[in-house]
Amino acid sequence: DTAVSQTPKYLVTQMGNDKSIKCEQNLGHDTMYWYKQDSKKFLKIMFSYNNKELIINETVPNRFSPKSPDKAHLNLHINSLELGDSAVYFCASSQQGTTYEQYFGPGTRLTVT
């Protein structure tokens, strides 16, 4: 009964490839996020979606494209992967209008070789 789940947990791929990371939450939340934790352990927001609508889009290369088929899912597609994309990507969710607390998935460690 994992609240926020991500697949895959580990992803190793070569430069230039296209890959996707999936996220699902069963908390009934209406807002979902993608964060990136880089090699310096700095956790930074990339995107947020509310009811399938893009709300936050930080300065992220347009090779990164989030897609939300419904409010329980937020997937992250990355085109033309680069070495600098290697990081841990975390999905999170929260309920709009109630609290600031966000609930995180276990993370996906992406390694680009």
Next chain:
Amino acid sequence: DQQVKQNSPSLSVQEGRISILNCDYTNSMFDYFLWYKKYPAEGPTFLISISSIKDKNEDGRFTVFLNKSAKHLSLHIVPSQPGDSAVYFCAASGFGGGATNKLIFGTGTLLAVQP
């Protein structure tokens, strides 16, 4: 420009003693602060939070103190237990909550509680 800073990358404490983790911020617009705990290979888990209208919030062994004039907050864990060993992230928000709520995280402090 890092708006939330945790200047101590690591802290070691004896079991049963108090652990104090510190966090500084620069943006006076932040109005809500949170602490997250993270074990290796897991996502951050919410621990405790405080609104800027308060200066203290307590939940069991965990207490967060906020000093707005100094733009400083701290997390006190007492008594510390070996299971508390983890990375602790401070986070701040000032964007109204809800869908525009982006948390700004510090770089974390690794707490090691020695038995």
